[in-house]
Amino acid sequence: MTEKTAPSGARRMFGDFAPALVDYTDNVLFGKVWERSELSARDRSLITVASLLTGGAAEQLPFHLARARDNGLTETELIEAITHLAFYAGWPKAMSAMTVAKNLFRGDH
Structure with missing residues (x-):
């Protein structure tokens, strides 16, 4: 996350409380799954x-x-x-x- 990027909703909600869930949400779910080209x-x-x-x-x-x-x-x-x-x-x-x-x-x- 760069200084210019606002924290994600997951990061705002869970921050250091559940860092693995934040990582999976931001990087896997919204980073990889949502970006797959097979579905719009x-x-x-x-x-x-x-x-x-x-x-x-x-x-x-x-x-x-x-x-x-x-x-x-x-x-x-x-x-x-x-x-x-x-x-x-x-x-x-x-x-x-x-x-x-x-x-x-x-x-x-």
């Missing part, structure tokens, strides 16, 4: 949002929904994906994910 960043984002929803990991969704928008998915597409997943992942998980999406996209708190 847009596709990876859609897959990640779907996976987080199905796994019930709503606390990770704000970051990944924002990243999905940055990677080319529209809010309409993300809302539709969440709606579609309600039938496959379960209504409560989709409702939780939609709450996160609404708060992020509309600024409701």
Whole structure:
């Protein structure tokens, strides 16, 4: 990490508390896995949002929904994906994910 580079979210959250997890997150997950050319960043984002929803990991969704928008998915597409997943992942998980999406996209708190 150079002086000009802001610390990653993982580093801000865990710093010296869990340095191996920070390293794996920054260098392997976001450094190597996300940069593979076999899938576009847009596709990876859609897959990640779907996976987080199905796994019930709503606390990770704000970051990944924002990243999905940055990677080319529209809010309409993300809302539709969440709606579609309600039938496959379960209504409560989709409702939780939609709450996160609404708060992020509309600024409701």
